[in-house]
Amino acid sequence: MIELKHITKLYGNFKALDDINLSIKDGEIFGIVGQSGAGKSTLIRCVNMLEPPTSGEVIIDGKDMTKLSKAQLREERKKIGMIFQHFNLLSNRTVAGNVAFPLELSHVPKAEQAKRINEILELVGLTEYRNKYPSQLSGGQKQRVGIARAIVSNPSVLLSDEATSALDPETVKSILQLLKDINKKMGITIIMITHQMEVIKEIAEQVAVIEKGKIIEQGSVVDLFTNP
Ligand code: ADP
Numbered sequence: 001m002i003e004l005k006h007i008t009k010l011y012g013n014f015k016a017l018d019d020i021n022l023s024i025k026d027g028e029i030f031g032i033v034g035q036s037g038a039g040k041s042t043l044i045r046c047v048n049m050l051e052p053p054t055s056g057e058v059i060i061d062g063k064d065m066t067k068l069s070k071a072q073l074r075e076e077r078k079k080i081g082m083i084f085q086h087f088n089l090l091s092n093r094t095v096a097g098n099v100a101f102p103l104e105l106s107h108v109p110k111a112e113q114a115k116r117i118n119e120i121l122e123l124v125g126l127t128e129y130r131n132k133y134p135s136q137l138s139g140g141q142k143q144r145v146g147i148a149r150a151i152v153s154n155p156s157v158l159l160s161d162e163a164t165s166a167l168d169p170e171t172v173k174s175i176l177q178l179l180k181d182i183n184k185k186m187g188i189t190i191i192m193i194t195h196q197m198e199v200i201k202e203i204a205e206q207v208a209v210i211e212k213g214k215i216i217e218q219g220s221v222v223d224l225f226t227n228p
């Protein structure tokens, strides 16, 4: 369970987030949709504390992320993977090398790393590409690497920051299908921000609509997007 309680974020005098309250169940795919500048990136970055909120609580599995020490936060962040619009891959590392990165950071033994990497590359369909470099991959393949890297440590939450926004419609479909599969297989909670309403309709069960730093509507996708 992830609960955001009264989250406010100020940049100087500018209120990027204004009293955000959200509750996200384990295993759910939760969409947050809004126009550019609405505060989506800021909000999703509050969940893993890349942007600490100015006030409010971020409660993950009963722990308030805003109250943790640096060392505790480092531990808790291992439960949270993240994927990005522009993939953020390391260009000087191969596919396998990119996926290995978080495992190296947490000093996972080499043999176990190899096993995990093989499993995850199989899951995202990139086994044959393990020795390629990012520059040799299509956008969809790069995002598969991003997803593999984000989930290789078995996190319980995956944050997606406009992860399909740089991809063509066919590739968007295949990436959304992969995310659905991962959600089912691993039971991972997915929080997805996007400006693309179609993406939310395709994948999310619950949705919140954000405008100028405020949640203006929320509920199930079926309720919100089905015309009476
Ligand atoms: P979105 O992801 O919905 O496009 P953002 O969360 O990136 O929106 O930004 C929300 C608002 O906060 C925008 O007006 C943006 O310019 C502003 N903003 C974001 N980050 C910063 C920052 N580090 N400093 C100042 N203003 C920021």
Ligand code: ADP
Binding pocket: 041, 085, 162
């Ligand atoms: P994205 O929407 O892909 O996150 P942005 O260009 O909105 O990309 O933001 C990139 C980075 O710049 C983020 O870290 C964001 O917090 C920061 N940023 C966005 N708007 C502003 C702003 N007005 N002033 C300072 N930093 C900003």
